[in-house]
Amino acid sequence: MPATDELSRVFSALADPTRRDILTRLAHGPISVGELAAPYPISRPAVSQHLGVLESAGLVERTVDAQWRQCSIREEGLDDASAWIAERKAEWNERFDLLEERIREKRRQGEAR
Amino acid sequence: MIDTTKGFTLTREIDATPEELWTAWTDPDELALWWHPRGVTTPRASVRVDLRVGGSYAYTMVDDATGDEYPTGGVYREVVPTERLVFTWGNPDDDPDDAPVVTVTFEPLGELTLMTFQLRGVDGAPGDESFYDGWVSALDVLAEHAQGPHVFG
Numbered sequence: 001m002p003a004t005d006e007l008s009r010v011f012s013a014l015a016d017p018t019r020r021d022i023l024t025r026l027a028h029g030p031i032s033v034g035e036l037a038a039p040y041p042i043s044r045p046a047v048s049q050h051l052g053v054l055e056s057a058g059l060v061e062r063t064v065d066a067q068w069r070q071c072s073i074r075e076e077g078l079d080d081a082s083a084w085i086a087e088r089k090a091e092w093n094e095r096f097d098l099l100e101e102r103i104r105e106k107r108r109q110g111e112a113r
Numbered sequence: 114m115i116d117t118t119k120g121f122t123l124t125r126e127i128d129a130t131p132e133e134l135w136t137a138w139t140d141p142d143e144l145a146l147w148w149h150p151r152g153v154t155t156p157r158a159s160v161r162v163d164l165r166v167g168g169s170y171a172y173t174m175v176d177d178a179t180g181d182e183y184p185t186g187g188v189y190r191e192v193v194p195t196e197r198l199v200f201t202w203g204n205p206d207d208d209p210d211d212a213p214v215v216t217v218t219f220e221p222l223g224e225l226t227l228m229t230f231q232l233r234g235v236d237g238a239p240g241d242e243s244f245y246d247g248w249v250s251a252l253d254v255l256a257e258h259a260q261g262p263h264v265f266g
Contacts, residue, residue, distance in 0.1 A: 089121055091150045092230060096125055098147035099137055103129045 006058070010081045013057035018042070019050050023073060026060060030072035033062070123230045131195040131219040131226050138198055138217060139164050149174045153183075166192055171205045187212055195219060202232070 013019055018040065025036065037047040051071060054060040058077040063070050127134065137143045141160040149155045159173035171186030186205030191197055196219060203212030213232055220227040 085121060088232060089123065092123055092232070094150040095147060096123070096127075096228070096230075098149075098151070099134075100127055100129075102143065102147045103127070103133055103137060106133070 007080055007084055009057040010059065010077065013053050013059055014081075016050070016053075018047075019054055022047075022050060022054065022071075023059060026071060026073040030070050033069040033071055036071055121232055125228050125230075126222060126225045127228050128224065129226055131221055134219050134226055134228060135195045135198075144172065148172060152177050159184075164189060164192060166190065169205075169209075170200065187215075190214065191216075 014023075022036065025031070033044075033048070033051070036051075037044050040047055051060060051062065055062060059074055060077075061072050061074050063072070129137075137147065139162065141162045142157065144162070145155045145157040145160045148160075153174045153176055155172050155174050159171070161172070162168075162170045164170075166189055169186060169188050171184065174183040174185065175181070176183070184205050185202065187201035187203055188209040189198070189200045191199035197217070199214065199216045201209040201212040202215045203209070216229075216231045216233075218229045220229070
């Protein structure tokens with residue numbers, strides 16, 4: 001049940017509204033770092049820092065395209081996090097199947113008495 | 114805006130009364146029988162329940178095939194018999210404030226009971242760097258990405 005270190009990095013990278021906003025914007029397609037930084041009331045270096053966190057969590061990729069630094073989302077970076085949630089869901093659904101079986105069994109025992 | 118306040122919710126209509134379900138969720142004898150996925154066993158001796166607000170619980174799941182042990186535990190946050198149970202769910206040695214929170218409610222529906230299970234990140238304002246904050250945003254971003262076509266593309 002404890003998350004792996006890689007997952008921790010993903011979840012903590014997502015635990016910031018600016019970084020989530022960056023990801024949401026990148027989901028529409030790659031844009032330059034300058035374009036990405038424009039709407040935020042924080043300095044370019046601060047935006048770069050957020051990008052660094054997202055990059056080390058494997059959620060975005062920075063590439064140098066001619067003189068422009070481009071940013072794009074790494075879709076597979078979220079796959080592990082989604083898979084983790086899907087596994088937890090599946091586990092709890094199995095528990096609930098067992099719970100229902102147990103209650104049926106108890107009722108049968110009650111009737112037999 | 115992205116909703117970061119909840120993890121995921123499962124609902125199920127169960128042929129049982131809220132009282133039967135409450136017993137299943139809170140009686141250690143009963144918990145040992147179902148509180149684990151298939152292929153895993155919870156030894157009765159490992160289950161400890163102190164059912165009161167601030168009280169803790171713990172149990173250890175054992176993998177039937179490998180014998181690997183998975184200790185799990187947490188602290189009860191809300192205890193409203195037959196209606197609502199809220200508890201943290203994680204590693205028993207971890208700080209419960211850093212653990213995900215489970216909320217289970219039971220609502221009578223005639224012969225059946227609607228059981229609603231919610232697993233979400235730690236309480237706190239969205240964006241406060243809490244570990245599980247952003248579960249749903251991850252999925253939202255993925256879904257959005259999968260939808261395309263791209264506005265800026």
